[in-house]
Amino acid sequence: MTAIATDAVPDARGHFGPYGGRYVPETLMHPLQELEAEYARARRDPGFQREFEYYLREFCGRPTPLYFAERLTRELGGAQIYLKREDLLHTGAHKINNCIGQILVARRMGKTRIIAETGAGQHGVATATVAAMFGLKCVIYMGAVDCERQALNVLRMKMLGAEVVPVKAGQQTLKEAINEAMRDWVTHIRTTHYILGTVYGAHPYPLMVRNFQRIIGDEARRQILEKAHRLPDWLVACVGGGSNAMGLFYPFLNDESVKMVGVEAGGEGIATGKHAARFQGGSLGVLQGACSYLLQDEQGQIQLTHSVSAGLDYAAVGPEHAWLRDCRRVEYTAATDAQALNAFTELARLEGIIPALESAHAVAEVIRRAPTLSREQIIVVNLSGRGDKDVAQAAQFISF
Numbered sequence: 001m002t003a004i005a006t007d008a009v010p011d012a013r014g015h016f017g018p019y020g021g022r023y024v025p026e027t028l029m030h031p032l033q034e035l036e037a038e039y040a041r042a043r044r045d046p047g048f049q050r051e052f053e054y055y056l057r058e059f060c061g062r063p064t065p066l067y068f069a070e071r072l073t074r075e076l077g078g079a080q081i082y083l084k085r086e087d088l089l090h091t092g093a094h095k096i097n098n099c100i101g102q103i104l105v106a107r108r109m110g111k112t113r114i115i116a117e118t119g120a121g122q123h124g125v126a127t128a129t130v131a132a133m134f135g136l137k138c139v140i141y142m143g144a145v146d147c148e149r150q151a152l153n154v155l156r157m158k159m160l161g162a163e164v165v166p167v168k169a170g171q172q173t174l175k176e177a178i179n180e181a182m183r184d185w186v187t188h189i190r191t192t193h194y195i196l197g198t199v200y201g202a203h204p205y206p207l208m209v210r211n212f213q214r215i216i217g218d219e220a221r222r223q224i225l226e227k228a229h230r231l232p233d234w235l236v237a238c239v240g241g242g243s244n245a246m247g248l249f250y251p252f253l254n255d256e257s258v259k260m261v262g263v264e265a266g267g268e269g270i271a272t273g274k275h276a277a278r279f280q281g282g283s284l285g286v287l288q289g290a291c292s293y294l295l296q297d298e299q300g301q302i303q304l305t306h307s308v309s310a311g312l313d314y315a316a317v318g319p320e321h322a323w324l325r326d327c328r329r330v331e332y333t334a335a336t337d338a339q340a341l342n343a344f345t346e347l348a349r350l351e352g353i354i355p356a357l358e359s360a361h362a363v364a365e366v367i368r369r370a371p372t373l374s375r376e377q378i379i380v381v382n383l384s385g386r387g388d389k390d391v392a393q394a395a396q397f398i399s400f
Ligand SMILES: *Cc1c(COP(=O)(O)O)cnc(C)c1O
Pocket: 093, 094, 095, 122, 123, 197, 198, 199, 238, 239, 240, 241, 242, 243, 244, 245, 311, 312, 356, 358, 359, 384, 385, 386
């Protein structure tokens, strides 16, 4: 493994090597600088950190357990498998960690209105939840097609008092919802904070979101040292934008013995073109404020992506992941829809845990890798969310 200087990135302008940065219209430069400055102050303020930890503990249910998956380990007959149980958090996934952090920054800035984009609706639900908890007005942008596919989450957001705006432009999915949220932000900049849901977008979002999610890896590190008295050999996490993976990986980046695998959505297979595996089929480009690996055609037009799991179905990947891949610090693979669905049922039947279809991609990689490793090896896999939201969809593919 190559040693990497994790503290050297991002640089002052938000670059992770050639990736990241701040590719936005002039009207967004000032608000991003303002956000960067306030976040920098908050980061140095012990009172902010205490408040953040208070809400993670009392409202979200942290720390989440690091659970030894005894039957899955035995069934696979290789490495010992531990599950980081982010699925047990309030609202059902890791996304709430970041939402708590960002709404606390928004409050420091005196903002009274929160906006967000959402694809599957999970980030929208987490955002609507923290907005309700702090009594702030909340508007969620969601592609009209996604609103139909994720009707239950639309109802949850409305129940929490948020206004859900169906976006009818283009493919009517996540990309268009992000554009619309950006437009809203420019128009209402004085009152409004935009809670971005992953380690993507213009600086400082990738840095800020990673730091709010690193609680996952900080806890996992402490917990595995308590349970196994040593560091894990492998970390495995699924990669949509990449926030749950960055959260798990970041506190281990300087531990050279710890190997890391990020799992993208292989959809119907890389060769079919119907996937969201940016590192398998993508190229360098700029989308929604950042430079990174994108799925695009020769003209730079963003390609249609496909995944059985809505949360991994996005054309770009977080810039820090692109950098970690270049450094060869993290290995990136893909799991297909079929492999993820198989992992979904395996975990349900062997462990009594129904994972989110996103997380099932990470479990699929564990199912592939664990049998090739010795029984002394330890794998920590991030169970980024629970699968209640996916049961109806999975049932279309699985025979009982
Ligand atoms: C949104 C989501 C993801 C993908 O987002 P990342 O930023 O890559 O973590 C993964 N798992 C679950 C459960 C999600 O809701």
